[in-house]
């Protein structure tokens with residue numbers, strides 16, 4: 544298979560979507576935008592001060608640049624934001640003030656269908672990006688829990704899908720219940736199959752393999768596995784498995800004999816956000832893996848975060864994935 548990012552770019556180009564980049568003030572965003580436009584990966588709406596963006600020297604021909612502080616859309620978007628959030632106590636003045644926030648302004652462009660997806664977070668925290676997403680875009684029909692994943696591509700690695708893994712949740716749900724963990728596992732399996740177009744093999748990770756440890760944390764993963772298998776019997780999900788038992792064939796055979804997933808997992812579900820976030824950063828920094836994300840799953844429209852440690856290449860990847868998510872969701 545082509546490198547994951549190349550595959551996403553190829554798929555994004557086949558159905559070009561319009562993506563909002565709220566961080567026009569961030570040099571990595573503009574570097575990525577130049578590549579995205581040159582390679583025709585997506586049409587872009589970049590939010591920021593036009594003079595500053597032009598002064599960056601980047602060739603952004605074809606992009607729509609909107610300054611949220613002066614845009615004629617402010618009143619209309621603020622009015623619609625007020626309508627969406629008034630039952631939560633938002634006033635018209637609050638809504639207008641939020642138009643100064645590039646993430647709220649960008650989210651309203653998405654909500655009003657001026658774009659198909661949004662990528663932000665190079666210069667904002669996850670909460671700054673996800674709060675407008677959760678408050679305005681809301682969950683997809685039938686979804687209770689919004690969560691996230693990283694696509695992790697480890698060089699020279701025989702495990703997973705030829706070195707490609709999905710890690711979930713690394714970005715949103717801090718301490719999931721067993722019920723939430725089962726939803727994260729099912730959502731991740733569907734996300735993997737949508738993006739990678741190969742069957743997902745999902746491991747519910749723990750410090751225990753098939754009863755080797757007995758404590759409440761292991762019990763949570765055992766219960767989450769049971770719930771996920773019950774809710775989605777068509778998916779290949781097993782647990783609880785330690786990291787080595789999940790991905791290394793001979794360790795899987797020895798620790799979890801008979802499991803079809805042990806030793807062969809390509810989707811790794813972490814028991815909580817500490818585990819998921821730390822694991823992805825270690826894979827990225829120590830194993831020199833490419834790490835694209837955090838990509839959200841469960842929102843009604845694709846709106847994705849970045850790590851503040853990202854480089855332009857990561858933003859290009861996130862935009863391509865966002866476009867493919869929009870394509871898969873029929874946005």
Ligand SMILES: CC(C)(COP(=O)(O)OP(=O)(O)OC[C@H]1O[C@@H](n2cnc3c(N)ncnc32)[C@H](O)[C@@H]1OP(=O)(O)O)[C@@H](O)C(=O)NCCC(=O)NCCS
Pocket residue numbers: 631669670671673674677678682687688689690713714715716717820837
């Ligand atoms: C994502 C996060 C910011 C949401 O925070 P929050 O305080 O629950 O946000 P809000 O209260 O503004 O939530 C907005 C709405 O979304 C809902 N919501 C919150 N999290 C949700 C989730 N995971 N799935 C579905 N809905 C969710 C809330 O119930 C609320 O609903 P309402 O508007 O009907 O009242 C928070 O969970 C968080 O900080 N997560 C960790 C982020 C992080 O630091 N990650 C590490 C780096 S990637």
Ligand SMILES: CC(=O)OP(=O)(O)O
Pocket residue numbers: 664667668669713714820836837849850851852
């Ligand atoms: C995903 C993530 O950890 O984001 P950040 O590095 O910005 O906190």
